[in-house]
Amino acid sequence: MADSASPPSVVKPRAISGFPEWLPAERLVEQRFLDIIRETFERFGFAPIETPAVERREVLTAKGIVDKEIYALSRLAAADDEDPSTDLALHFDLTVPTARYVAQHFNRLVFPFRRYQIQKVWRGERPQAGRFREFTQCDIDIIGNGALDLLADAEIPAVIDAVFSRFAADLGTGGFVIRLNNRKLLQGLLEAAGAATPAALAAALRAIDALEKVGRDAVAAELVRDAGLTAAAADGLLDRLAAVTDPAGLDGLAETALFEEGRAEVAQVFDGLAALGVPAGRVRLDLTIARGLDYYTGTVYETVLDALPGIGSVCSGGRYENLASTYTRQTLPGVGISIGLSRLVARAFEAGLIAPGPATPATVLVTVMDRTLLADSLDIARRLRAAGVATEVYTEPRKLAAQLKYADAKGFRYAVILGEDEKAAGTVQMKDLKEGAQTTVPLAEVAVHLG
RNA sequence: GCGACCGUAGCUCAGUUGGCAGAGCACUCGGUUGUGGUCCGAGUUGUCGUGGGUUCAAGUCCCAUCGGUCGCCCCA
Numbered sequence: 001m002a003d004s005a006s007p008p009s010v011v012k013p014r015a016i017s018g019f020p021e022w023l024p025a026e027r028l029v030e031q032r033f034l035d036i037i038r039e040t041f042e043r044f045g046f047a048p049i050e051t052p053a054v055e056r057r058e059v060l061t062a063k064g065i066v067d068k069e070i071y072a073l074s075r076l077a078a079a080d081d082e083d084p085s086t087d088l089a090l091h092f093d094l095t096v097p098t099a100r101y102v103a104q105h106f107n108r109l110v111f112p113f114r115r116y117q118i119q120k121v122w123r124g125e126r127p128q129a130g131r132f133r134e135f136t137q138c139d140i141d142i143i144g145n146g147a148l149d150l151l152a153d154a155e156i157p158a159v160i161d162a163v164f165s166r167f168a169a170d171l172g173t174g175g176f177v178i179r180l181n182n183r184k185l186l187q188g189l190l191e192a193a194g195a196a197t198p199a200a201l202a203a204a205l206r207a208i209d210a211l212e213k214v215g216r217d218a219v220a221a222e223l224v225r226d227a228g229l230t231a232a233a234a235d236g237l238l239d240r241l242a243a244v245t246d247p248a249g250l251d252g253l254a255e256t257a258l259f260e261e262g263r264a265e266v267a268q269v270f271d272g273l274a275a276l277g278v279p280a281g282r283v284r285l286d287l288t289i290a291r292g293l294d295y296y297t298g299t300v301y302e303t304v305l306d307a308l309p310g311i312g313s314v315c316s317g318g319r320y321e322n323l324a325s326t327y328t329r330q331t332l333p334g335v336g337i338s339i340g341l342s343r344l345v346a347r348a349f350e351a352g353l354i355a356p357g358p359a360t361p362a363t364v365l366v367t368v369m370d371r372t373l374l375a376d377s378l379d380i381a382r383r384l385r386a387a388g389v390a391t392e393v394y395t396e397p398r399k400l401a402a403q404l405k406y407a408d409a410k411g412f413r414y415a416v417i418l419g420e421d422e423k424a425a426g427t428v429q430m431k432d433l434k435e436g437a438q439t440t441v442p443l444a445e446v447a448v449h450l451g
Numbered sequence: 452g453c454g455a456c457c458g459u460a461g462c463u464c465a466g467u468u469g470g471c472a473g474a475g476c477a478c479u480c481g482g483u484u485g486u487g488g489u490c491c492g493a494g495u496u497g498u499c500g501u502g503g504g505u506u507c508a509a510g511u512c513c514c515a516u517c518g519g520u521c522g523c524c525c526c527a
Contacts (some may be wrong), residue, residue: 017519069525093527121527126452128521137527316527340527369485404487419485433487 010271018127019134020342025356025411030172030345036166037138037339039119044159046116046140051097053120057089059100062326071122090122094139094290094338095323101350103327111145112152115411118341130311130343141336143323145277148333150265153319154272154301156337160303160315161341171191173344175306178282182266182299183249183318188259189240189287193233200227206240209290216242239289246270249285265298297321305344307353314344358411362390364415364450365407369400380428380446387447407433414450 013323021249022030033412042048054073059068063398073088087180091097094117101112110334118138127133140159142152157178167173187201204227207219216238224235244250247270266285273283293302296318300409317337324332343350364384368377377393384391392412394403400417407415415436417429441449 015519123526125525126523135527312527313525338527340463341526367486400485401487406487408487414486417486421485430484431486436488438486 001043008050009309018125018132020133021354023359024311025359026349028358028361029349029354029356030341032171033167033341033345034118034136034138036170037118037163037341040163040166041116041138041140041158043162044114044140044155046114046159049101049115049117050100050119051091051094051101051117051397053090054088054123055091056088057096057288059327060089060091060096062096069124071124083169085164092123093121094119094137094214095141095310095336098139098141098143099324099332100327102332103151103324103330106330107233111143112148112177113143115141115143120143132342132346135340135342137340139196139336141285141334143332143334143336146331146333148335150268151272152301152302152335153269154276154278154315157273157279157283157301160275160301160337160339161282164193164303164305165314173305173307173348176317176380177284177304177306179286179289179302179304180245180266180283180299181286181295182262182269184258184262184298185266186241186260186262186290188262189237191258192255195227197228200440202287203227204229208288211238211241211288244285244287246285247276250289262298264390269299271446277382280293291316292317295323298315299335305353307350308347311343311347312338315339349384358413359438360392360412362392364391364412364416365403365412366391367400367403368394368409370398371397373420373423377421380416380418380443384450387450389447389450404431404433416446418448425450 002165057070057072064185067182069091071090073090100114102109116137116139120134121137122134124133125131140156142148142155143154157180162180164173165174170176182410186205190201195201206224207222210222220231220234220238223229223237224231229237236362242252244253247263247267251267253259253263270283270285274280283334286302289300289302291302298319298321301316302313304313305311308314316338317335319333319335321333322331323334345354349356350364364381365376365383366381368374381391381393394406396402404415412433415431416434417431422428422440425440426443428440429438429442430442430446430449439449
């Protein structure tokens with residue numbers, strides 16, 4: 001019973017919560033982040049790979065990840081009597097697919113294998129501020145065959161330093177600190193403090209991970225309640241964790257063999273950082289960095305922007321002794337890190353730390369005042385493009401005022417204006433839309449002035 | 452999965468005790484020749500999330516449902 005007078009129905013366009021999308025002005029800024037990341041990763045010799053968005057479910061769930069956080073892939077058109085369950089799912093990070101990839105292509109890869117991977121990942125969580133269900137991760141990993149020197153653990157933060165230093169210089173994200181810890185240090189201290197069982201250890205790590213959020217007293221209480229520490233042991237532990245900010249602070253704290261092992265590793269990594277030229281103070285030893293993921297076994301990293309401490313780590317990772325044990329008998333130790341670009345960009349926009357610029361990648365709009373001069377306008381655009389200047393020609397037959405309004409709305413830096421008078425004189429008007437200044441330029445020199 | 456709050460124009464929101472659906476921004480046109488942003492004038496824009504109930508009358512009250520935001524958990 002459709003009412004013939006009713007307007008044609010439209011599907012109301014709505015954003016899907018947790019699936020962010022940007023307007024062109026914002027996406028152009030995000031791509032500048034991506035350009036810096038990709039160039040820097042390659043400058044350190046990491047090679048690009050891409051893995052499918054979809055993996056077999058058994059590949060993704062092998063590490064004990066909770067099923068509900070993973071999006072399954074199925075067909076809408078599946079018949080009613082067809083089993084709707086599926087073996088396929090969307091990847092929730094890039095480390096697990098990389099482990100599968102390295103195990104599968106083991107005999108065709110050259111080790112140590114250095115790869116980077118910049119892709120969307122999906123997590124079926126409740127979205128919140130800075131939390132998405134679809135987001136871009138930018139991963140690097142160095143994976144050894146059988147062994148991997150600790151120099152790799154130093155190289156990873158050197159790459160992060162290079163990336164975030166360029167963010168700061170080119171995009172204005174400001175200062176940052178890479179916080180580094182070693183699981184063996186924390187675990188050694190916890191064992192010495194009385195966290196005996198694996199369950200107690202896990203509870204203690206979880207409690208300490210929340211230190212910044214809930215405060216020292218709440219963590220101490222949790223260590224007593226969930227990890228079985230005495231109040232005095234919890235207090236002493238938290239004192240020690242807080243006191244250490246560099247490797248020298250670890251001297252004289254050798255309480256267990258595991259701790260001593262971690263101490264030696266951290267010393268080597270900091271030596272490596274100095275040798276790599278990472279500025280002193282950029283990487284800070286922080287014994288409270290626990291990291292939730294259980295496959296980290298040694299060095300762990302977090303990166304926090306000075307201007308956005310509230311969003312937590314925007315770049316996290318660590319060392320795992322045997323990444324691909326689920327998929328191969330080869331021992332493949334690795335170390336890597338992931339930049340959570342979507343969160344970083346979204347929160348930096350919200351905080352006003354970065355701002356959208358022009359809505360076009362072009363710097364010049366060539367106007368068309370008179371359609372009989374269209375060929376001349378197109379020729380100017382051709383010259384500019386040949387000289388490497390991103391240029392657009394206005395396509396619609398509208399007044400000059402409308403064309404300049406368009407140029408302003410999109411954020412072009414320059415407009416080129418060409419009419420009968422200029423054509424007769426062999427010149428164009430070059431208008432600087434930011435300054436408002438307009439100059440007459442010989443046709444042959446347009447590219448020089450705008451390049 | 453658990454909890455709190457919120458759904459009105461493209462966007463941000465107002466809408467009083469239940470009584471004609473509103474503002475700002477944005478958009479379109481105009482302010483006479485080939486010049487944007489600022490200013491002035493005019494105009495367009497609605498399934499009040501959806502379904503049901505109460506009522507002479509519902510954006511407003513009640514129920515359900517869907518969606519959104521923010522916490523918890525976990526993490527980038």
